[in-house]
Amino acid sequence: MNNCQETIPQLKELVLLTREITPEVKVRDVVELFSKDSSLKAIPVLNQGIFTGLVSRKHLFFKRLSHKYALDLYGNKPVSMLLDDNPLVMEPDRDVHSALERLLDVDPNLETDCFPIVADGRCLGIVSVADLMMQISNTQASLLNRVITLSSRIRDEVAMASKIQQDLLPAPEFSFRGINISAGVMTSSEIGGDFFDYFTLGDKRLGLIIADVSGHGVQSGMVTTAAKASLHTLISMGISTPSELLSGMNTAIIATACQTLLMTCLIVLIDIDKKELCIANAGHNFPYLYRSASHSLEHIQEVSGFPLGFEEESSYREYSTEFKEGDSLILYTDGLMECRNPSGEEFGYSRLESLLLHRYNLSPTELKNLLFERALEFIGSSSSIEDDISIMVVANNG
Secondary structure, three states, X not given: OOHHHHOOOEHHHOOEOOOOEOOOOEHHHHHHHHHHOOOOOEEEEEEOOEEEEEEEHHHHHHHHOOOOOHHHHHOOOEHHHHOOOOOOOEOOOOEHHHHHHHHHHHOOOOOOOEEEEEEOOXXXXXXXXXXXXXXXXXXXHHHHHHOOOOHHHHHHHHHHHHHHHHHHOOOOEEEEOOEEEEEEEEOOOOOOOEEEEEXXXXXXXXXXXXXXXXXXXXXXXXXXHHHHHHHHHHHHOOOOOHHHHHHHHHHHHHHHHOOOOOEEEEEEEEEXXXXXXXXXXXXXXXXXXXXXXXXXXXXXXXXXXXXXXXXXOOOOOOEEEEOOOOOXXXXXXXXXXXXXXXXXXXXXXXXXXXXXXXXXXXXXXXXHHHHHHHHHHHHOOHHHOOOOEEEEEEEEOO
């Protein structure tokens, strides 16, 4: 093994010890264990000391016991009945990059929040996906410096990081109970600092997020990876308000970037039944809201706070407003506003507002594509993009 390989941490360095149970333990007793310890992510199940499965908090409560009658049905049965048939298991000597690659192969949507480490049938503990992401982010910059003289290796590392980042983005088109979304990213380098995502909370609420890390390249790309991992970990823990999600992600970004990189971030939560959206903003570009009833455009500037990674214990206010049938929400990053034509003129807000008001009748996909096309036409060449551009169009079609 060469020196570069030696710098890549292995999973055994991230192992967290956790309590263990046997297959005969009743489901009701397992639920009580999780209830008493909010930090407990998962419990390995051992049969005569040999690993036989894992009971995770997320899998148990969100997939098995989500219905009211489920605990009555399973409560007195052995926990072996609820084990995953084919759980993701990794060995302690696997390096963190290889572990993330395998995790994405098995779970491309990154729904897993932890996995067991097993050697010779014995469970050594679990590894948190959030810890894995942060470890990768912390080591990526130094790793890149060590392989700077190995150009082919650098290309391989960049290609892998770029693939990982692209895999973490959701599908560009998404629909949920009459809400239609189209989103995309145009990067200025192999690895960008922008990302977007959407998530559902039950069958009545839809969450949206768009974010922009300062700069771009490998380190910025890894910060976006840590941001998404922390977001889904927070959601799995039951945290669901935009302000609380931003506060939790701020803690993760500070731990990852050590205040060397900042991330602007906007989170929107749409309540489908109430036809209302709630916004919290961490230094991100203010979104636009098109009102179909009045054919007007609102620039929502009521809330904004420090970017993520700027200050510990940052808090974020929320703003709520109606989101009626026919209304549209437009989210974007500053790469769109600040892209320049050959004369040095910026694309700017006036040009964007004119497009939104005159093309309000387009579908989310058509409007998103038009905005990207107009930006490229304005710049004159895609090769001269100075910053990543992300756009998300959200329409309430009822």
